Amino acid sequence: MTIDREQLQRRTVRTLVASQVCGGVGVASGIAVMALLALRLSGSETLSGLGTTAQxxxxxxxxxxxxxxxARRGRRAGLSLGYALAVLGAIVxxxxxxxxxxxLMLLGALLFGGATTANSQARYAGADLASAQHRGRDLSLVVWAATIGSVLGPNLVGPGESVGRALHLPRLTGSFVLATLGFVLALVVLTLLLRPDPLLAARELDRDPAGTTAPAADGSLRTGIRxxxxxxxxxCGMLTTALGHAVMIxxxxxxxLHMDHGGASLRLIGLVISGHILGMYAFSPVTGWLVDRFGGPVVALGAAAILLSGGLLAATTQEGMSARLAVALFLVGVGWSGTLVSGSTMLTNAIPLAKRPAAQGFADLAMGLAGAAAGAGAGAILQHSGFAMLGYLGAVIAICIAVAVLVLGRTPRPST
Structure with a gap:
């Protein structure tokens, strides 16, 4: 089979960008009202965060x-499974x-998390066929596509209420109806356009000239951990992404809550969070170029410094709205982008193709668990120690990222 690798890679990235936009709209639509719906169903502010935590x-x-x-059947099958579970979750x-x-809502939120999995794993699909010189760039372009969905999704809350009323459903559920449509569109895009599958095509192209069969792929969690x-x-790549995610979450x-306690309006809260999301995604192509140009460890150290600055700045803010808090959240978003792109690229570059899906799955599992633990613990820290402690803790974790990169990120010397 003759395949133009560069042409196929461009087509793969375009397809993944389209699916990311559809899936991102769905994820952001649901997350925008998840806590509010949990509050309505549980009747408790204490339990209102469990919906997002479950997701x-x-x-x-x-x-x-x-x-x-x-690993067994290619990226198209894996990503489609994530979106299919998310469709089921939204319906539940x-x-x-x-x-x-x-x-039942918590069960649905767990399944809804399948879309987060698919959106996250898509960045690795964007790197399967990429050359080592452009792997950071192509991976970051897929990450960047989530910007569109993240911006559009929350703005569909109003139309979602209209959809809920039209279907004679609770008004907040309209956002999940729209999320279902987004996930179905992502499934259609992947099914029709992600052909040939980038991971399977990469295995075909990476066979040796003699045509020897490549090592069998193993996507088990045990293989990924090993x-x-x-x-x-x-x-180093896994720790960079997981710890950076913990700081951000x-x-x-x-x-x-920190802003609400100081009397800030919902509009101002939304403005600060929008600036944070802008920092998370909008500059990821620049981050990818920097990774290709200077290497993952260098960019990871820079990202850790940005997270350190954002955490320390957040720790010095008062309750309510302030320009300092907006800048702090923006820096945390940019730092997170740097850890995600650099860490994912370092991981992908280090693992042989046959073991990449398993290793990437383990890395994303670690990142997700770190984020869930950070989100669950943040409420207790805020209640007992205040928002400043969260900022200082984020700064400490940022220093841990830098230490991990300095210790683990060096290119090993060839043995003599």
Missing amino acids: VLGGALITVPVAALS IVLAAAARSFP AVLSDRRAL SVMVMTP
Whole structure:
């Protein structure tokens, strides 16, 4: 089979960008009202954050079967599984709202996390066929596409209410109906256009000239753990993404409460969060270029410095709205982008093609669990120690990222 690798890579990235936009709209539409719906169904502010926590946890756990399926049957099958579970989750959430069942809503939120898995794993699909010189760029372009969905999704809350009323459903469920449509569109795009599958095509192209069969792919979690732990560069990439995600989640999820306690309006809270999301995604292509130009470890150190600055700045803010808080959240977003792109590229570069889906799945599982733990612990820290402690804790984790990169990120010397 003769394949023009560069042409196929361009087509793959375009397809993944389109699916990311559709899937991103769906994810952001649901997340925008998840806490409000949880509050309505549980009747408790204490429990209102469990919906989002369940969604984050589901996104982490679903990574395991998605990675295993990707290893056996290619990226198209794995990503489609994530979106299919998300469609089921959105439907379950709508049924839970109609039945006023909070436990059923949490089950739906777990399944809804499949879309987060698919959106996250898509960046690796964008790197399967990329050359080593452009892997960071292509991976970051797929990450950047999530910007569009993240911006459009929350703005569909109003139309979603109209959809809910038109279908004689609780008004907040309209956002999940729109999310379902977004996930279905992403599934259609992947099914029709992601052909040939980038991972399977990469295996075909990477066979040796004699045509020897490539090593069998193994997408099990055990294989992923062994692959990452046996290579310090891969371990460095995993720690960079997981710890960077923990910093971002811990500071971001409590910012609305920190602002609300000071009397900030919902419009100002939305403005700060929008600036944070802008920092997370808008500059990822620049980050990818920097990774290709200077290497993942250098960019990871820069990202850790930005996270350190954002955490320390956030720790010095007062309750309510302030320009300092807006800048702090923007810096945390930019730092997160740097850790995600650099860490993902370091991991991908370090792992042989046959083991990449398993290793990437384990890395995303670790990232998701770190985010879930950070989100769950942030509320307790805010209640007992205040928002400043969250900022300082984020700064400490940023320093841990830098230490990990300095210790693990060096290119090993060839043995003599």
